[in-house]
Amino acid sequence: MPGYTSAVLIELLDGCLQKNRRSQELLYKQFYGYAMSICLRYTRSREEAKEILNDGFYKVFTKLDTFDSSRSFKTWLSRIMINTALDHYRQEVRRDVFDDVEVADNVTVDETVISKLAHEELMELIQRLTPSYRIVFSLSVIDGYTHEEIADQLNISVGASKSNLSRAREKLREMLSKINIGDYDRVTR
């Protein structure tokens, strides 16, 4: 998002520090899409993502005085969203079973179809992964965490992190294979 370190943003953050609702609303609107896209890939549904989004923004508005304005606000925001999602994941991890996705038949699909899939559909594929695969895949592939960092965050071994990433990729390939032309037409029309 261009201009997030601009004077406008600093002004907005000042307003938020003073608990000005209008400033908070503007900041929320400005970073809604960015924050929501993070939340979506760490959760299984949009409703769940909304909860994490609001939990994250709640932390932003109530802990804004801890933000170092010399650093990137966007990076700070993404850290908060990811951490909030991880907290949520830790709370629910005991109830989730990892291997719960049906394996698709080997269906060959034209790669051009995949490239044309809507971003929402691809995000939904990530959401279909089990929580442990989804979290590791999102942290590693999209948010650039190392396996050591992931292992530390999730309290698992580095090997488990690598294994989960590998299996997540495998699952995603399987799910992509399941999408046929008909599904594609339905999604994109």
Add this chain to the structure above:
Amino acid sequence: MIELPDDELDKLFRKSSEELDPQFDPEDWNKLKKRLDAHDGKVAGGWFKKWWPLGLLALLVPAGFVVYFFTKSTVSESAKTKQNVAITPRLEEPAAHPVSRAEENATRKPEDPVAPPVSRAEENATRKSKEPAAPSVSKMIRNKEAEIAKSSSISNSNITDYQRRKKLPRSQSKTGGVYLEPNRSKQEGGDGAFSINKIAESKAVRSVLGNNAVSQDIIANQDRIEQTISEDQARLLISAATLASRTLNWENQPEIPAVTFSAPEPASEPAKPEKVKKDYAKWAVRLGYSPDLSTVGFKNYTKPGAAFSLLIEYGLSSRLYLQAGVVRSVKDYTANAGEYKLPKYVTDINTPYDVDGSCTMFEIPVGLRYNVVRDEQSKWFVGTGVSSYYAQKERYNYNYEHYIHGQKPYWQGKTGWFLLSHINASVGYERTITKKLSLVAEPYIRIPVKGVGYGKVNLTTVGMWISLRYTPAFK
């Protein structure tokens, strides 16, 4: 099977994630705004949730002091009044005495042609008026006689009252129940303590009259009076100065304490009905808090919720009270999915193994309270009744063994009224703080007779009310 290399796959999803731009939903901001308002104390509910214990304390402490001091001062005033009633006869006696003495003498000796001894004040006034005009003394004495005769007739009833009051029980009186008046000599039936006045008065009159020929009769009469009290005179003249300083010497007589002793008895009688009245206080208000431990089948306990109550009590008798009110509670509980009546659209895709419920409920309890043991400071009681519930806000999170796309993650909403759904039972202890305030501890249980909420669960609740009970002035 698509054979995408890892880096291509990563690139695809990374690009998709970066370019994804979900549309802003104003409803999301509204939800967050409410939370922020609650956090910043901009809504009454938020402020209340955060500060209610402090607010309650801030209200109750000064209120308690006010009630305590008010009731204390009222009690002491009423006690004072009672004491005054008891003491009044004794205190009024000396004041009334000088007047009544003269009146009484006038009444008893109406045939006496000479004016009997009058009060000191009157005498002084007489003396002052006589000094400058000695020749008119006889006229003044005649006037005085007339005044005395007049006042004696007016105050006959007063004297009677006075005499009635002064009469002591024979058992406590050395004189057999007859009060010996200090202004009379022993020959006159008194104790002679004040009869010095007579002598002084007669002497004063004589000195005023001097050798006036008109007043010779009066002087002769005075001499006669002096003669009748001559025995006392010897004693009294010796200690005249002492007696003057012992004007209330008669109070030290052994009979007097008997007066003070007997007076409080009638005063204590009206206090009894008040005491009884206090026990029959008709109305009371209770404000309470309780942890709310809700469970289905007494298992899978979670963190307790909170319940707040406002109860009105009406006394049917001193022991039996009718109770009704409203309770707001948050009930958090976990139960097996089988204990919920789940709709088809939840179970068709996947069946949860258990459900986490979080419900905000309003409860209308109606019941009876019976004071089993009671004394001045405390009461032990039992209570029973029925409750109706109103499910105001419900959320049920469904927990599944396996994830299947499209399964219902939760249900949220409200299902309204569930009439007479629970039976209540409790025992309690009430401790009096002040006359109108008391503290109540009451463990309770709500036993389900039918299911409540979206899943129609048989929800049992236990807790313990910590309440302040206030008895208003009207009873």
